[in-house]
Amino acid sequence: MSSITSVNLNSIGSRILAQIPLVSSDYSFEEGITAGDVIRYDVSDESAKQYKTSLANNAENAEVVGVVESIDDDTMNVVIFGQINFPSDKFVDNTPAGTIDGASGGNDIFFLSPSVTGGVQNIAPFQPTEVVKPVLQKMDDGTNNAVVLNYIGYSIGGEVASTNDTDTSLGEVLTVVNTDSFVTPPNYINVSKGSQYLKTTEYPEAFNYFGTQFGYTEEIEINGNRLTQSLIGQQAIQKDGRSQTYSARITGVDVGANTITVNRNSGQSQADTGKTINVDGNDYSVTKRTITRFVIPRIVPTTQYRFDVDGSATEVETVTLLKVKNTIGVTIPRKITVTDLEVTNKLTTNTASADTLDDINSTVNSINTEVSNIKTTLGLS
Known part of the structure; x- marks a missing residue:
């Protein structure tokens, strides 16, 4: 009967470090693993579990536990997430001739290599069946020179490759480190700086998900006296007898479409098409009301991140992102060969x-x- 080997997981400053004993009856190590290698834990054979170097040639081999930072006499130190002192000679530059360094993604993101076991490279893999998996981001603070990302990867398809982003849900909130090269990824919006209005026609999935719980914009089509721009700023009011049931300040007027636009807060109802609406002393019949925009609030993370380098705090700006789309993209090359179309x-x-x-x-x-x-x-x- 084998004894259970304990792998220590430590949260040290701004990283998670796994200290894996080199001797164990529960698992073994692939020969030749060194500092800087990206590794995975292979459990395909339950009787022979093994730590191996990762490789982006297929989905199975592209699994990643973390990146080896150092190997002591009896322990392998693996950074699962966060800052790492990565061997500088293992940052492989595969930029094709004639393109800018790192191609369009810059030269700070390093992907799991599809050709060098345990290696990373600054260019994303592009051949069919290879896996695009960002593993490291360069971020030198004098002691550590990179951050282990270990993002979810995706496999490149055959001659027609599709990217399905529905693996995460609408409403997912991400907090990422802000850098000079940071670009908001597709399907997300930056919600760090303040609330914002999104058009229902551009973000129908997000509108179905969030609805009007944070507020919305309503466009009201009315019949009656001809509208003028002077109505902007006036109150639109509906009553049930003497009781006021609806009140909103007009923010826009479309004279041609005979519509007024108002903003509504969370929990406030739309205009009632069964009642007249009074604006500046004139009554109008409501023929149609449409929600054209909905509010997404500013999101402030409750967790504070402290980037600590050997006891010295480093100020790092973060960005909060919210997923508001589930876009599926398909990339088709110039030439395709098919057997049956x-x-x-x-x-x-x-x-x-x-x-x-x-x-x-x-x-x-x-x-x-x-x-x-x-x-x-x-x-x-």
């Missing part, structure tokens, strides 16, 4: 040397009919 609606072509063919299937059917008629006329059928 089925189009269920319509196939349109347009080339530089020929006019647009709107519907190939319909055109081919017409040609077949004409050929059949010609053969019948000539007595060839």
Whole structure:
């Protein structure tokens, strides 16, 4: 019966460090692991569990536990997340000739290598079945020179590669380190600085998710006297008998569409289409009301992050992001080879040397009919 080996997990300053004993009856180590290697824990064989170097050639090999910072006489020190003193000679620059250093992503993000076991490189893998997995971000503070990210990776497809971002939910909140090269990723918005209005037509999924709980903008179409811009700032009021049931300040007027725009707070109802609405002493009938925008509030994290370097606090700016879209993107290369292609609606072509063919299937059917008629006329059928 084997004894259980304890792996120590320590939160030290701004990182999580795993101290893995080198001798254990529960697992073994792949030969040749050194400081700077990205490693994974292989449990495919329950009787022979092993720490191995990771490789971005497929999803299984691209699993990552962390990055080896150092190896002592009896312990392997692995940074799971946060700051690391990474061997500078293992930052591999694979920038293609003729492009800027690090390509369009800059030269601070390093991805798991698809060709060097345990290695990282500044260019994302691009071949089919390879995995794009950011592992490190350069951030030199004098002692440590990088941050272990260990983000979720995605596998590059065959000739048609798709990216499905629905693996995380709408409303997910992320806090990330802000740098000069930081760019808000697709499907997220920056919610660090203040509340903001989003259009319901541009963010329908987020509107279905958040609704009007933080406030909204309402557009009201009315009939009656012709509207003028002078109504901006006036109150729009509805009553039930003597009781006031609706009151909102007009923020916009569209004279052509005969609509007024108002902002509503959380919990406030829309205008009632069954009642007249009074503006500046005039009564109008409400023919339609539409929510055009909804409010997303500023989000302030309750957890404070302290970046500590050997007892010395370092001030680092963070950015809070909110997921508001589930966009699925498809990338299609210039040339595709397929064995069997089925189009269920319509196939349109347009080339530089020929006019647009709107519907190939319909055109081919017409040609077949004409050929059949010609053969019948000539007595060839």
